[in-house]
Amino acid sequence: MQVKEDTATQILDAAERLVQSRGFNGFSYAHIASELQITKAALHYHFSGKAELGEALIARYAARFADALENVGSQFKDAPSRLNAYADLYLEVLRNKRMCLCGMLAAEYQTLPAPMQNTVVQFFADNETWLTRVLEQGQSDGTLEFEGPPSEVARMIVSGLEGAMLVARPLDDVAGFQAVAHHLLTGLRRTSPDTSQS
Amino acid sequence: MQVKEDTATQILDAAERLVQSRGFNGFSYAHIASELQITKAALHYHFSGKAELGEALIARYAARFADALENVGSQFKDAPSRLNAYADLYLEVLRNKRMCLCGMLAAEYQTLPAPMQNTVVQFFADNETWLTRVLEQGQSDGTLEFEGPPSEVARMIVSGLEGAMLVARPLDDVAGFQAVAHHLLTGLRRTSPDTSQS
DNA sequence: GTCTATAGGCAGATAGAC
DNA sequence: GTCTATCTGCCTATAGAC
Numbered sequence: 001m002q003v004k005e006d007t008a009t010q011i012l013d014a015a016e017r018l019v020q021s022r023g024f025n026g027f028s029y030a031h032i033a034s035e036l037q038i039t040k041a042a043l044h045y046h047f048s049g050k051a052e053l054g055e056a057l058i059a060r061y062a063a064r065f066a067d068a069l070e071n072v073g074s075q076f077k078d079a080p081s082r083l084n085a086y087a088d089l090y091l092e093v094l095r096n097k098r099m100c101l102c103g104m105l106a107a108e109y110q111t112l113p114a115p116m117q118n119t120v121v122q123f124f125a126d127n128e129t130w131l132t133r134v135l136e137q138g139q140s141d142g143t144l145e146f147e148g149p150p151s152e153v154a155r156m157i158v159s160g161l162e163g164a165m166l167v168a169r170p171l172d173d174v175a176g177f178q179a180v181a182h183h184l185l186t187g188l189r190r191t192s193p194d195t196s197q198s
Numbered sequence: 199m200q201v202k203e204d205t206a207t208q209i210l211d212a213a214e215r216l217v218q219s220r221g222f223n224g225f226s227y228a229h230i231a232s233e234l235q236i237t238k239a240a241l242h243y244h245f246s247g248k249a250e251l252g253e254a255l256i257a258r259y260a261a262r263f264a265d266a267l268e269n270v271g272s273q274f275k276d277a278p279s280r281l282n283a284y285a286d287l288y289l290e291v292l293r294n295k296r297m298c299l300c301g302m303l304a305a306e307y308q309t310l311p312a313p314m315q316n317t318v319v320q321f322f323a324d325n326e327t328w329l330t331r332v333l334e335q336g337q338s339d340g341t342l343e344f345e346g347p348p349s350e351v352a353r354m355i356v357s358g359l360e361g362a363m364l365v366a367r368p369l370d371d372v373a374g375f376q377a378v379a380h381h382l383l384t385g386l387r388r389t390s391p392d393t394s395q396s
Numbered sequence: 397g398t399c400t401a402t403a404g405g406c407a408g409a410t411a412g413a414c
Numbered sequence: 415g416t417c418t419a420t421c422t423g424c425c426t427a428t429a430g431a432c
Contacts, residue, residue: 028406028408029408029409030407040408040409041409041411044409048409049408050407050409
């Protein structure tokens with residue numbers, strides 16, 4: 001592994017952390033420049049403008065997330081385990097004291113350049129598609145049980161996890177996030193521990 | 199009712215709408231001024247700075263929300279109805295194409311002045327307290343059934359609704375929000391409609 | 397209460413040297 | 415690739431007239 005990443009990657013890393021903690025309207029080229037000890041002008045060499053940097057940011061994030069989903073799919077075979085692993089992806093982001101990149105951008109949606117808006121929407125659509133398939137799988141093999149269309153439940157999972165991150169950060173309550181994730185997912189398990197009489 | 203509200207109220211109304219749609223870092227005094235057809239300087243007469251305006255904004259929003267919760271408590275007596283009415287408060291905000299004020303500020307939390315941060319946290323705490331009481335009531339009288347501490351379920355409801363708003367706005371999908379709210383709340387009802395054979 | 401005028405700073409961005 | 419220097423514009427905020 002190289003000791004130092006290339007500048008473009010360093011810029012993306014810094015920008016990503018800044019957006020996930022402060023929002024797209026809450027950071028500037030000056031923030032990144034001072035952190036990397038280079039000038040603002042140098043940033044423009046790598047990313048022509050803030051909008052282009054933002055697009056690159058979402059593209060990399062979405063690609064990384066897609067990879068993570070693929071890993072989840074290969075490491076876990078049953079639907080409940082896949083859902084747990086999915087929630088753990090969010091948990092790791094929160095542990096780094098960050099909001100989901102696209103969750104943050106969703107809040108600022110109305111102020112974003114159109115290309116960024118479209119990519120944010122695509123991110124949520126892709127997540128729901130993946131979740132829908134997992135839910136259908138669990139419903140078919142009997143490991144999951146729920147009412148209504150799987151796509152609606154998928155939306156509930158995405159919404160619940162995004163909202164749990166959103167609320168957990170001001171409250172500085174990682175355990176609260178985990179509790180919400182647990183409640184969201186255990187409600188879908190067919191083999192609930194012991195709710196009624198055996 | 200008066201034909202024209204006083205200027206301070208008009209400013210709060212405009213600022214509220216702007217923050218709920220664009221975020222605290224996504225609007226400026228210039229936006230409000232042009233909307234109300236007055237100058238930026240006039241705004242400073244009513245609210246000395248953006249931070250003070252922000253504090254006033256949350257204070258009014260929280261007071262209004264507290265009133266709404268009181269109304270819900272007096273209009274509906276059983277826990278499931280109260281939860282439905284609670285979710286409808288969020289639905290109305292979304293119908294106006296807005297994000298919950300404190301949900302938006304939660305995203306921008308790290309960039310907010312300290313007094314605003316504290317009030318945002320208080321908002322969520324108050325909501326969870328109210329919901330916890332409703333959940334305890336429903337659990338006692340048997341209209342609700344769930345596992346784990348009521349406070350955790352309260353957190354799940356707040357998180358789920360906030361997240362559902364967050365995601366619904368970019369997707370422009372009010373129906374999706376309603377579906378999520380339905381799934382979140384029906385999972386708590388003891389008398390589920392007809393999940394198994396009759 | 398609202399205005400004009402302006403201060404002082406930071407934003408995103410560019411030109412051109414090295 | 416990175417720099418210095420600079421531009422233009424918008425930001426929050428203030429002074430002082432009306």
